[in-house]
Amino acid sequence: MKSALLVSSFGGPRGRSEVEPFLRALFSDRDAIRLPAGAILQAPLASWVARRRAPRSADQYARIGGASPMAKTTKAQAAGLGDRLPARGISSPVIVGMRYTSPTIAHAVDRALEAGIERLVVLALYPQYSISTSGSAFNAVARRLAERRGGGEVETHFIPAFYRLPGYLQAMAARIVRALGDAPDDAHLLFSAHGVPLRYVRRLGDPYARQIQETIGLLLPRVETVLGRELSASLAWQSRVGPIRWLGPSTEEAIGSLAASGVSALVVVPISFVCDHLETLYEIDIEYGDLARDLGITHFARTKALDTDAAFLDALADAVAPALRGAGRALCEICLLPLPAGGECDRTCRECGYPRAPWR
Structure with missing residues (x-):
C-alpha cells in the first residue's frame, strides 16, 4: 500500500x-x-x-x-x-x-x-x-x-x-537545562502554554490542559536530576483572545504575581510550541520581557524552540x-x-x- x-x-x-x-x-x-x-x-x-x-x-x-x-x-x-x-x-x-x-x-x-x-x-x-x-x-x-x-x-x-515521546522530552529538558545554566540558581521556571477557552475543557472535554500538566510532570524530574536540585516552577496560559473566560492564570498575571512575591530571575518555557513564531518572538520575548523588567525582574530568558533538533x-x-x-x-x-x-x-x-x- x-x-x-x-x-x-x-x-x-x-x-x-x-x-x-x-x-x-x-x-x-x-x-x-x-x-x-x-x-x-x-x-x-x-x-x-x-x-x-x-x-x-x-x-x-x-x-x-x-x-x-x-x-x-x-x-x-x-x-x-x-x-x-x-x-x-x-x-x-x-x-x-x-x-x-x-x-x-x-x-x-x-x-x-x-x-x-x-x-x-x-x-x-x-x-x-x-x-x-x-x-x-x-x-x-x-x-x-x-x-x-x-x-x-x-x-x-x-x-x-x-x-510522551522520550526524544521530545529529552530535547525539551536539554533546552531548559541550558537556559537555567545561564540564569541565577534561584530562577523561577514559568511554563507558558497557549491558552484555550475554559468551556473547551469543561464542556467539550478537551484533554489539552491535562496533557500540558502531564508534560510538565514528565519534564521537571528530568531537569532536576540533571541539575541536582529542586526547581521552583509554575504554569500559566498565554495568547488569550476576546472577552470569554480562558484557562488561567494568564502569563501576564503570573509574571505580576511572581514579581510581587520577590522573584528576580525568570525563565519562560513555551511548553505547547515546537518552533518560533509570533507567540514566542513577540509575545514572550518582547511583551512579557518588557513587563517583567518593568516589574523589577532583572533576569528574563526563554528556552530556545525545538525547531529542527x-x-x-x-x-x-x-x-x-x-x-x-x-x-x-x-x-x-x-x-x-x-x-x-x-x-x-x-x-x-x-x-x-x-x-x-x-x-x-
Missing part, C-alpha cells in the same frame, strides 16, 4: 499583505475560535475581526522581521523527517499542509490523492492534543478527503499527541514509522495517546474522561 506523511502546523503570514487573510482564516475556524454570533455568522464576523486586528498584528510581525518563520521552519522539520524515514525502511513522501496559510491542508491532501496515495498518516506539530489545534487540522484533512471521494478510499492514521525529529520519525508501514492504528481511540508496544492501552480510558476523536 502506497503511503505518505502529511505534516501540518498553524502556518503564518510571510509578509504584511498576508496578515489579514491569515487572521480571516483563523477566525473563520470554529474548531479554533467559536465567535459568539454562531456558525452562520462566523465567516462575516471573522472578516470584520480580521480587518480590525490586521494593522496591529502587522506591526507586531514587523517587530520580529516582518513575517512568521513558522512556514519555513515547518518545511525544514518535514524535510528532516523525510531524511530520517529511509533509515527506518520507509520511502514515503512527506507533504506539508498549513492550517491557515499556503500550502494549505486541502492542497496537501490533493497532492497525496494525485500521487495515488492509499494510506495517509497525519502529524500535526502540536505536542499536546486540543480540539482547537490538532483536532482542527485533522478535521480539515477529513473534510477534504470527503470532498474528494472520487479519488477513492484512503486509509487515514492521525497521530494526536507526542508529548535532532533528538526531536528522531522521536517524530520513530512515532510515524509504524503507521506508514501499516502496522495498525498505534493510538488509543478514546484518550488519543500512543499505545504501548503491546498494543493494549495501559490507561483507564473509561475513567480518564477524554473524548473520542472528533475526526473519526
